[in-house]
Amino acid sequence: MKEFSIYMAEDDVDDQEIFYDAIARIDKHIKIKMFTDGVSLLHALSIQKLLPHVIFLDLNMPKLNGEETLKEIRKQPSFDIIPVVIFSNEYNIDRIANLFELGANRYLHKPVSFKTLVSALDRTFSSIKSNDLGGTAIINYKE
Numbered sequence: 001m002k003e004f005s006i007y008m009a010e011d012d013v014d015d016q017e018i019f020y021d022a023i024a025r026i027d028k029h030i031k032i033k034m035f036t037d038g039v040s041l042l043h044a045l046s047i048q049k050l051l052p053h054v055i056f057l058d059l060n061m062p063k064l065n066g067e068e069t070l071k072e073i074r075k076q077p078s079f080d081i082i083p084v085v086i087f088s089n090e091y092n093i094d095r096i097a098n099l100f101e102l103g104a105n106r107y108l109h110k111p112v113s114f115k116t117l118v119s120a121l122d123r124t125f126s127s128i129k130s131n132d133l134g135g136t137a138i139i140n141y142k143e
Helices: 013-026 038-047 066-074 093-102 114-131
Strands: 005-009 031-035 054-057 084-088 106-109
Touching (some): 005 013, 005 038, 013 114, 038 066, 054 066, 066 084, 066 093, 093 106, 106 114
Parallel strands (some): 005 054, 054 084
């Protein structure tokens, strides 16, 4: 793949920095555009000619939370090809099932350790690249 790009909506600055660092460990050429809420992410999607290869959404954000943002993304047929990964501290299996029904492709519970985050993100990218959006998956890992 030539250039892989990620959009991420995450309001916690520390989580943003950790995510950047983890992605850099996987592949320094991955481009990341970070947004602090769903509103700014949706705006960027609406004006960009080149869409990202994957979108990561935190669930708890101001203005428009991750679930609301997911619903808006999935209202746009032109965004159907973009995998959406929910990336959250929350782990409620009923909520996860609902997010899959709303159009999320993967669910990644935020790991505690940096090493585990790198491994989990690498598995997430492999899962997305090999599956061509077929089905849904909770990305499992051991701390």
